[in-house]
Amino acid sequence: MSQESRSDYSEGDLRKTGMALKHERTWDYELDRIVEAVEERGAEKVGLQFPEGLKRRAPHVADDLRELLPEGTRVLISGQPCYGACDLDTYMMRRTDVFVHFGHSPMKESDKIIYVPLFSNVEVEPIMQESLAELSDPEEDPHVGLVTTAQHMNKFEEMKAWLGDRGYEVHTRRGDDRLTHEGQVLGCNYASADIDADQVLYVGGGKFHPLGLAMEHPEKTVVIADPVNNVVTVADTEKFLKQRYGAVHRAMDAETWGVVFCTKIGQGRWEVANDIVENNENAYLLTMDEVTPDRLTQFGFDAYVNTGCPRITTDDGPQFKQPMLTPGEYQIAVGEEPLDSLSFDTFHGTW
Amino acid sequence: MSQESRSDYSEGDLRKTGMALKHERTWDYELDRIVEAVEERGAEKVGLQFPEGLKRRAPHVADDLRELLPEGTRVLISGQPCYGACDLDTYMMRRTDVFVHFGHSPMKESDKIIYVPLFSNVEVEPIMQESLAELSDPEEDPHVGLVTTAQHMNKFEEMKAWLGDRGYEVHTRRGDDRLTHEGQVLGCNYASADIDADQVLYVGGGKFHPLGLAMEHPEKTVVIADPVNNVVTVADTEKFLKQRYGAVHRAMDAETWGVVFCTKIGQGRWEVANDIVENNENAYLLTMDEVTPDRLTQFGFDAYVNTGCPRITTDDGPQFKQPMLTPGEYQIAVGEEPLDSLSFDTFHGTW
Incomplete structure (x- = not known):
């Protein structure tokens, strides 16, 4: 199975984030902004890149x-898989006069890229009302973190005020350079939840983001208020953690290692990959954009380390025939770090 | 199923070309030439790209x-799929000091690329002896074309002389710019068989190449002398042709078309793709490197035209959920050309 269809089996199914709802929704594609850029630049070629759930x-x-x-004016549509602002179609970017990336907020601003965020028009208050049952009584513990995804960012101030009105002290912060907005999380970055509260409310579609959040912050209760699927749950990482420990243990016997350096613009960690091969003569550097079971298995290594997107490793890992670890998990498997140092792999910085 | 595993089901299975034989074979990787280039350039990074069957x-x-x-010196191995010299890992080429492409002959010479052809050491005369049963008696018709692949090019003069010794008049030519050697064929180019003979002898591994040859030259008998699998057969294109007619007929009802422009260095046909979308308002340009069922199906078009590698269309076509046509087949499906104009799609020039 290829990475393209990874949403078929991952726990945090991206199709449930509201990006691919079956009923018709209205997105603002900001066509005027695109047309203006085309006219300004006298563009002949306009490239459009959509995330998987919106390709249709x-x-x-x-x-x-x-x-x-x-x-x-020639309009080109990118057929490359796309899972985030880390995953720009750089071929298209270089070869079109105007390049538009839909559905993600900027990881790094550039004159070459028009980012169209596609904010969701779903109401958040009804599901936030339901989520109160899972949050502390504000009179006992008023501290709550608040995070959401790029799609629901347009409602962030409303969410914050709504919690404040109910007696909560809402803790928010902007994560790091990789994030555009205060309170925003990515699948690979939860720095916006580094706040002084034992509970974090995630308001947004799907479980993909809050599961990452709960893995990154195991000491916090992560309450999921999902206005897209209209459910409230508490993130449960047990299944994920068991899978990760299982993969680490299976990899402990590995003699040879394939070390993936991902060539996607926002997923490259050269130093991390290079350090591993420099210190292990049975480790080999593999470069690729999409990291798929087929591509790895070809090489016949006993185990793999993926220095690219951590969510491929943690969410799709079970689909790979050989164990695939994050860089931190690799260190445990080869005995450089103790087993209890196992933690979620996050990504920082831009490119 | 992804393109990476297309050899699992294609008629001309690449694993039967001797590139992936189970028993150990000796290839000359020309390491000295690589080391020399590294020393000359003071290279810090060396990139290696192998075809699928040799990635192991x-x-x-x-x-x-x-x-x-x-x-x-850091050695990097390309994890990108690779199906020919049309399919260089340009990311790796740009980011390494020495870039080595194994297993294919140059489509275009460049100082940036070291091509290591990997000639086969298999003997060709025993299987050529057997192939005489399928060739004409030289006293009746002495004319025979002779072609092979890059891998067996080292034996080409021997093959030619062997046929000459048996009374044949051997017709050979160098195809066009896309081909390095006289008598060489590619999966997408059989210009070397444009010779004045009713029969062509293909000496080489697998059916992938001779099937293309027989489709491109339906008026000629194509005898396959396969020294790798030790069999002699005559190429039979009937199944392929039925599939192609089937795909064209299924596509005749299509209202919307996805037109693939392939971004691989040697597979781009911009004019062909552009002409189609310019003349059909229901046709949309899609750009991608790997052309896989998953990537296409996402867009929901009724049918697709692939202006990239014709062998993905003809060999893997049945794996795609919607009909996928070559540019020529598209013209038939939309009524611009008659059904009997159906012909094999070939690729010319370099990049």
């Missing part, structure tokens, strides 16, 4: 754009 | 190289 909308957006654009 | 050898080649290279 691409032809319709292209139709709408073609009606607005000067005749002869 | 990569760690061993890396081991051998590391023993010969100055300490601290």
Whole structure:
């Protein structure tokens, strides 16, 4: 099974984030902003990149754009898989006059890229009301962290005020350079939840993000208020952690290691990959963009370390025939670190 | 199923070309030439790219190289799929000081690339002897074309002389710019068989190449002398042709078309792709490197045209959920050309 279809089996199914809801939703594709850039630059080629769940909308957006654009402007749609702002189609970026990346907030601003965030229009207050049952009574413990994804960022102030009105002291922060907004989380970065509270409320679609959050902050209770699927749950990382310990143990017998350096623009950790091969003569550097079971198995290594997207390792790991570890897990498997140092792999900085 | 595993089901299975034989074979990886280039350039990073069937050898080649290279030289192995000299890992090429492409002959010479052809050491005369049963009696018709693949090129003069000794008039030519050697064929180019003979002898591993040859030259008898699998057969394109007609007919009802422009260095046909979208308002340009069922299906088009590698279309087509056509087949499906114009899609030029 290829990475393209990884949402078929991952616990934090991206199709449940509201990006791929079956019923019709209205997104603001900000076509005027695109048309303006095309006219300003006299662009001949316009490249559009959509995340997986929105690729099906691409032809319709292209139709709408073609009606607005000067005749002869060529619209190109990226067919590369795309899982985040870390995953820009750099080929398309270099070869189009205007390059539009939909559905993610900027990881790094650039004149070459128009980011269209696609904010969700779903109401958040009803599900926040339900989530109160899982949060502390504010009279006993008023401290609560608040995080969300890029899609629901447009409602962040509303969420904050709503909790404040109910007597909570809401803790928020902007994570690091990798994040655009205060309170924003990515699948690989939860620095915005480094706050002084024992509970964090995640308001947003799906379990993908809050599961990462709970793995990164095991000491905190992570309450999920999902306005897209209309459910409230508490993140449970037990299954994930068992899988991770299982993978580490299976990899302890490995003699040879394939060390993946990911070539995606925002997923490269050269120093991390290089350090491993420099210190292990049975480790080999593999470079690739998509990290899939087929691509790795070809090489016949006993185990793999993925220095690219940590969520492929943790969420899709069980689909790989050989154990695939994060860099931290690798250190445990080869005996450089104790087993209890196992922690979630996060990604910092831009590129 | 992803493109990476396409050899699992294609008629001309690449694993039967001798590139992935189970028994041990000796290849000349020309390590001295690589070491020399590294020393000359004071290279810090050496990139290695292998075709699919040889990826398993990569760690061993890396081991051998590391023993010969100055300490601290970093060896990188490309994890990208690779199906030909059209399919260079350009990311790796740009980011390493020495870039080595194994297993294919140059499609275009460049100072940036060291091509290591990996000639086969298999004997060709025994199987050529057997192939005489399928060739004409030279006293009746002495004309025979002779072609092979890059791997067996080292025996080409021997093959030619052997046929000459048996009374044949051997017709050979160098195809076009895309081909390095006289008598060489690629999966997408059979210009070397544009010769004045009704029969062509293909000496080489597998059916992948001779099946393409027989489709491109339906008027010729293509005899396959396969020294790797030790069999002689005559290429039979009937099954392939039925599939192609089937795909064209299924696509005749299509309202919307996804038109793939392949971003691999030697597989781009911009004019062909652009012409289609320019003349069909229901056609949309998709750009991608690997062309896989998952990647296409996401977009929800009724049918696809692949302007990249024709062999993905013809050999892997049945694995795609929607009909996928070559540019020529598209013209038939939309009524621009008659059904009997159906022909094999070939690729010319370099990049």
